[in-house]
Amino acid sequence: MYVCKGFKTLYIIELYTMRNVLIVFVVSLLFASCSNADKYKKLETSLDSTSYSLGLLFASKIPQNLEQNNIDSISFQHFIQGIRDYFDSTGTTVLTQEESQKLVQRYIEQIMSSSNKAYASQFLKNETEGNIYLDNNKKNQGVIELQKGLQYQVYYAGWGQLQPDVRDTILVHFKILNTSQKVLFDSRSKSSEPIKLPMDSAITAFKRVLPLVYTGAKLRIFSSHEFAYGTQVTKKDVIEPYQTLLFDIELVKTLKGNYTDTSRDSLYADTVKK
Structure with missing residues (x-):
């Protein structure tokens, strides 16, 4: 200076x-x-x-x-x-x-x-701690490892006949947790209505796992940073770089073909059971 x-x-x-x-x-x-x-x-x-x-x-x-x-x-x-x-x-x-x-x-x-x-x-330790967590977690009953760094566990298989793919839009409720089970985000805290999410804009973990389940499914995804939010640097977010995350998901509805006109949802989607 x-x-x-x-x-x-x-x-x-x-x-x-x-x-x-x-x-x-x-x-x-x-x-x-x-x-x-x-x-x-x-x-x-x-x-x-x-x-x-x-x-x-x-x-x-x-x-x-x-x-x-x-x-x-x-x-x-x-x-x-x-x-x-x-x-x-x-x-x-x-x-x-x-x-x-x-x-x-x-x-x-x-x-x-x-x-x-x-x-x-400062957050490189997150990667090491996350890898240790996932290595131990894959030994738990019911946990399926798709590939290193990406696991999931289905709590309810669902009732529908549709499985979402990258061309579809889904309606979901979900939470994001860290490996200590602390809730970092809860979609229901902002609205009781499910979030509409085009699959092609979802994180990789969603794209890989959700096509394996049916409408109505409830599951948890265990994801390393490679399949979640990566090494993005920002202090505004509660999610840290290199962080391994857990996603609790309820797949409410699947809209085939990326439809955004909700008036036509019933023509292309499984409907939530009353």
Whole structure:
């Protein structure tokens, strides 16, 4: 982080990003240079006041812009130089706008990549713990292992005649649990109505297991991250990267052919028994 030795105002702003807390040092734009000879000038005219206000408002947007681009620090001298060069009547700049855009984009990509890897690495233990859980779980009675990392257990075989495939839409109630049986999501908590889910947009675990059961079935899927939500990095979700998950599912209805017109459901679907 570069700052001017004689600079009078230094703002330390804590920015909460989706990956980590960044301490961003934003230097005040009240001065045009780092020289001690530069003096603050009074606002004597309307143009002075307007110019000052524009500068202040511009500066106020810098922290937000840095946060959005995952930039944790800037060199004030070179930042100001870039502004000056842009408005220089000679049109002389150290870098062209195209070169500047490429450099900034590359820098942002490097920061995001490093941030993603650092955040995800915190959860690598989830993969190890998940593998141990699945290795032990497949020994339990009634548990069927389709392939390494994907298991299921049927509690009720269902009453219908239809089995969903990737071209269909299903109506389901489901819960997502971690390996400690803690409920992370319950579809019934938002609505008593089943969720309509096109199979082609479902996670891989659903695509592999649900075609094996019939309408009305109640089952549990045990899935490693490869068949669930992978290594996606986000702090907004309760599901962590590399996490092995359990899905308790009730297959309420199967709509053949990805039908979305509910008025025609009865023509193409098994109907829930009263």
